[in-house]
Structure formats: structure tokens, C-alpha cells
Amino acid sequence: xxxxxxxxxxxxxxxxxxxxxxxxxxxxxxxxxxxxxxxxxxxxxxxxxxxxxxxxxxxxxxxxxxxxxxxxxxxxxxxxxxxxxxxxxxxxxxxxxxxxxxxxxxxxxxxxxxxxxxxxxxxxxxxxxxxxxxxxxxxxxxxxxxxxxxxxxxxxxxxxxxxxxxxxxxxxxxxxxxxxxxxxxxxxxxxxxxxxxxxxxxxxxxxxxxxxxxxxxxxxxxxxxxxxxxxxxxxxxxxxxxxxxxxxxxxxxxxxxxxxxxxxxxxxxxxxxxxxxxxxxxxxxxxxxxxxxxxxxxxxxxxxxxxxxxxxxxxxxxxxxxxxxxxxxxxxxxxxxxxxxxxxxxxxxxxxxxxxxxxxxxxxxxxxxxxxxxxxxxxxxxxxxxxxxxxxxxxxxxxxxxxxxxxxxxxxxxxxxxxxxxxxxxxxxxxxxxxxxxxxxxxxxxxxxxxxxxxxxxxxxxxxxxxxxxxxxxxxxxxxxxxxxxxxxx
Numbered sequence: 001x002x003x004x005x006x007x008x009x010x011x012x013x014x015x016x017x018x019x020x021x022x023x024x025x026x027x028x029x030x031x032x033x034x035x036x037x038x039x040x041x042x043x044x045x046x047x048x049x050x051x052x053x054x055x056x057x058x059x060x061x062x063x064x065x066x067x068x069x070x071x072x073x074x075x076x077x078x079x080x081x082x083x084x085x086x087x088x089x090x091x092x093x094x095x096x097x098x099x100x101x102x103x104x105x106x107x108x109x110x111x112x113x114x115x116x117x118x119x120x121x122x123x124x125x126x127x128x129x130x131x132x133x134x135x136x137x138x139x140x141x142x143x144x145x146x147x148x149x150x151x152x153x154x155x156x157x158x159x160x161x162x163x164x165x166x167x168x169x170x171x172x173x174x175x176x177x178x179x180x181x182x183x184x185x186x187x188x189x190x191x192x193x194x195x196x197x198x199x200x201x202x203x204x205x206x207x208x209x210x211x212x213x214x215x216x217x218x219x220x221x222x223x224x225x226x227x228x229x230x231x232x233x234x235x236x237x238x239x240x241x242x243x244x245x246x247x248x249x250x251x252x253x254x255x256x257x258x259x260x261x262x263x264x265x266x267x268x269x270x271x272x273x274x275x276x277x278x279x280x281x282x283x284x285x286x287x288x289x290x291x292x293x294x295x296x297x298x299x300x301x302x303x304x305x306x307x308x309x310x311x312x313x314x315x316x317x318x319x320x321x322x323x324x325x326x327x328x329x330x331x332x333x334x335x336x337x338x339x340x341x342x343x344x345x346x347x348x349x350x351x352x353x354x355x356x357x358x359x360x361x362x363x364x365x366x367x368x369x370x371x372x373x374x375x376x377x378x379x380x381x382x383x384x385x386x387x388x389x390x391x392x393x394x395x396x397x398x399x400x401x402x403x404x405x406x407x408x409x410x411x412x413x414x415x416x417x418x419x420x421x422x423x424x425x426x427x428x429x430x431x432x433x434x435x436x437x438x439x440x441x442x443x444x445x446x447x448x449x450x451x452x453x454x455x456x457x458x459x460x461x462x463x464x465x466x467x468x469x470x471x472x473x474x475x476x477x478x479x480x481x482x483x484x485x486x487x488x489x490x
Contacts, residue, residue: 060123066109072120075111082106096152113150124151128161138162183284186213189334192246194285195255197225198292204305207233208292210285214333215321217288219313221306227254231263238267246270250282291316314341373420375407383409384422395426 069075078097081087082104090098097104103114111118119127131145141158151157162168186192192212198219199205205225209218220233238244247269249255255273264271274281292312299308317331318341324333331339364370375381375398383396396411405420 060126062108062110065117065120065123068120068123069110069118072122075118075120078104078118079106079111093152116146116148116150119149119151121151124157128157131158132161132165135165135168136162137168183212186211189214189216190241190244192248193244194248194282196250196282196285196289197222197252198289201293201296202305206292208285208289209237210288211330211334212284213325214330215324216330216334217292217313217316219292219309221309225252225254227257227259230254231260234263243267244269246272248272248274248282248284250274250279251276375401375420375423375425377401380426381409382424382426383411383416383418385411386422393424398423 074093077094081094081097082101083106086098086101100113104118105112127145127149131141131149136144138159141162142155145154145158183192190211190213194210194212196208197205198208205222207218207220207222207230210216218237220237222229222233245268247264249271251273254260255271261271263269279286295312296308299312302308303311317334318329318339320327320329321333324330326333329338331337377398377400379398381396381398382393385392385394394411396409396416399408399410399415401407402417407418407420407423409416409418409423
């Protein structure tokens with residue numbers, strides 16, 4: 001329609017008249033002779049201009065396309081169909097031209113599709129090469145091709161040409177990320193552990209291990225990252241928590257060594273290495289390493305390195321983790337119990353009943369002939385002095401008890417803590433202090449056998465305690481005599 005010029009004139013509907021009446025009066029009415037131009041057609045010049053523009057956009061000349069079109073059977077058939085009519089039966093390629101027959105035309109023995117020239121089969125590869133000279137992408141190359149040339153399935157040919165271009169493939173963007181493939185959930189603590197090195201942080205490296213089930217972290221400062229140092233540290237850790245079933249690591253040289261592989265085989269450990277340059281595959285430990293690094297940066301200047309490290313680990317292990325089963329802390333998931341924190345002192349203590357092992361106490365007392373002894377504040381006693389090799393007995397006063405068998409004793413302006421076995425009652429009545437400090441040697445209370453044949457036995461001289469005898473009347477027990485012939489006893 002762009003090749004036509006239109007002039008539109010307005011005419012009121014009141015002047016139309018009736019069709020049935022006016023149609024019979026046309027022959028009798030007289031009209032003035034005037035020239036009426038319906039449209040001005042200048043199609044041929046415009047088509048030639050479009051043809052030349054399309055040809056100039058390709059490295060081919062009009063003569064080349066014209067000559068090749070004459071020898072191309074496919075295009076010659078389409079040109080004949082346009083001039084003589086379309087047959088009832090067409091193949092798949094001809095059917096695509098048939099669906100676009102209204103936009104097809106023949107100009108200077110060349111087939112045109114609208115303002116685009118139809119390229120013969122033998123020249124299509126050259127045209128694609130010219131369209132891709134600047135290495136545009138698929139979308140841009142399609143847009144450029146649709147402006148100048150056409151042939152059936154041109155979009156598919158453009159896409160395949162771009163995908164097969166080696167330079168475009170070499171400089172292409174990263175492909176779309178593949179679907180997420182998660183690790184299988186661990187069934188129990190320390191079944192699968194993830195290991196990695198963090199650092200260097202201030203010139204130091206850290207060996208980091210994270211349990212997949214409980215999220216329990218282990219962080220150890222390493223003087224060396226060699227295979228030998230790594231294995232020694234793993235032996236130390238495994239001696240505390242046991243040997244895991246699966247160990248996941250990256251492709252570090254210490255994990256690729258034959259010595260490390262031998263260690264895994266001897267301990268029945270399945271060693272899984274993540275793909276190179278893809279740390280997300282070992283994300284369990286990578287996430288903790290990032291948290292650990294940030295914690296060290298935040299805590300700078302708040303203490304020594306080891307103090308900061310242990311404080312961070314203690315808090316992390318005690319804090320509930322949303323990734324654990326039941327959203328409990330790593331310590332509780334690892335050991336089945338909570339570890340006590342200083343914040344636990346904020347809670348009121350509930351009354352608890354202490355269960356004592358009375359059976360064990362009875363067995364010990366029976367074997368050693370032990371009897372319970374109690375001392376009271378202000379009571380004068382003799383207490384063992386362990387500050388001297390002779391371990392002499394010195395006088396003292398009970399200040400207070402610190403338990404059932406532990407007492408605080410005052411001795412010469414000093415406070416000693418002693419077990420009840422190292423304290424004995426005193427009958428001292430307050431005499432000369434110098435006499436009280438006279439040592440009672442331990443060897444005077446024990447038997448010494450220096451020569452092997454002579455024995456010297458020295459007893460402590462002290463007043464024997466007075467024995468008290470009960471004054472109650474004791475009756476002889478009347479024991480029953482069993483008589484099988486007696487039915488009852490009174």
C-alpha cells in the first residue's frame with residue numbers, strides 16, 4: 001500500500017440518495033467532463049530501489065544473485081507459481097512460500113519477500129557469514145537478517161550459525177545454573193564431616209571441621225598445612241569424637257596426597273572431593289568459614305587470638321541452630337545435652353534431691369572400719385601439716401565446714417582446707433602454746449623396719465579415754481523352739 005497515493009474527499013450522506021432510484025437515472029444524467037485521478041502508481045521505481053538496498057547490504061552483487069536465482073530450481077518454481085498460479089500439491093518448502101504468497105513478488109528476475117530479497121540456497125552461507133561479521137548474538141543477528149534477506153527457516157539457520165561460531169562460544173557468558181542437588185541428610189552425629197582450611201588470617205591458617213548432622217564446629221590453629229600436620233590433627237580430633245563414615249574436602253594438595261588416601265583407607269573413611277573451583281559443593285564448611293572470619297574481624301582488640309577463638313566456638317556451639325533437627329544447639333545435637341553457660345545462673349535453682357550411693361558407702365565403711373566423724377565450728381583439733389616432709393600434727397580450730405568431710409581450719413593465723421581424715425579431735429585445755437607446737441612425728445605413729453630384723457614401735461603418750469558401760473538391764477532372749485506337733489504358740 002505504500003506504493004499508492006490517496007486523496008480523500010468528504011461527502012455528506014444527505015447527498016447520497018437512494019440506490020434503487022439513482023441506479024436507473026445514471027444514463028440520463030449529465031456530468032461535466034473532468035479528469036479524476038484515483039491513484040498514482042510508481043511501484044517499479046520503489047521496488048528497484050529496495051532491491052538495490054538489499055543487495056548492497058550483502059557482499060554479493062545484483063548480477064550474482066540474479067544469475068544464481070536463474071539456476072536455482074527452488075526459486076524458479078516459486079517464480080513460475082507466482083506468474084502462472086499455484087498447484088494443488090506442494091512440498092514442505094514450497095508450502096512456506098505459499099503461506100507468504102501475498103508478500104512475494106518478482107523484480108528484475110529476483111524473488112522479493114516484501115522489501116527483503118530471497119537468497120538462493122547456494123548463497124545462504126555467504127550471507128550468514130556477512131551478517132555475523134561483527135559476531136552479534138542470536139537475537140541481534142535475527143533482527144539484522146529480517147531487515148534485508150529471507151529464505152525458509154532463516155531463524156533456525158541464524159541460531160545454528162551463532163551457536164557453532166567458535167569465537168562466540170569462547171567469549172560466551174556462563175551458562176544458566178544447574179538445578180540444586182543437596183547432600184543426603186546425615187542420620188547421626190559425626191557420620192559425615194566437612195573439612196577445609198581457613199586463611200591466611202593475619203598470617204595464620206586454621207583447620208575447620210563441621211559435622212553435617214549437629215553443625216558442631218572444630219577450629220584448630222595450624223602451624224603448617226602439610227599432609228603430615230593435617231593427619232596429626234585429624235588423629236587428635238578423631239580420638240575425641242570417633243572416626244566419621246564420610247569425609248568431604250576440596251582438592252587441596254594435602255587432601256590429594258597418597259598419604260591422606262592411605263589414612264582414609266586404613267580407617268574405613270569414604271573420602272569425597274568436591275569439583276575443582278566450585279566451593280559451593282562444600283558449602284557446609286564454607287558457610288562456617290565465612291562466619292568464622294567475620295567473627296575474628298569483629299572481635300579484634302577484645303583479647304588474645306586464642307581467647308577470641310574459644311569464646312566464639314563456645315557461643316556458636318551453645319546457640320540454637322535452625323539447620324539442626326529440632327532447631328537445637330550444636331552441643332545438644334552432638335552430645336544429647338546442653339552445655340552450661342554463664343547465662344544459666346540467671347534462672348532460679350529448682351529444688352533437686354541428691355541421690356547418694358548408700359550401697360557404696362556401706363561397703364567402704366565395712367571394709368575400712370570407717371565411722372562418721374563430725375567437727376563443729378570453734379572445736380579444737382589436731383590437723384596434719386603437709387607443708388613439711390615430716391607431716392607433723394599441729395593444733396588448730398575448726399572455723400567452718402565446707403562439705404560433709406571438708407573443713408576450714410585455723411592454724412597460727414592461717415586458714416587450711418583439710419579432709420576429715422587429716423583431722424582428729426583434741427583434748428588440749430589451753431596450756432603452753434610452745435608445747436602445742438611440739439611436733440608429733442609421723443614415724444612415731446607408724447612401724448619402721450629399717451634393718452629388716454629389728455622393729456621399733458613407739459606409741460603416742462596420751463591419757464586413755466574413760467570407758468562408759470551401759471547400766472540398763474539386759475534380758476536373755478527367749479528364742480522359739482519349733483515343735484511340729486504343736487498347732488499354735490502362745
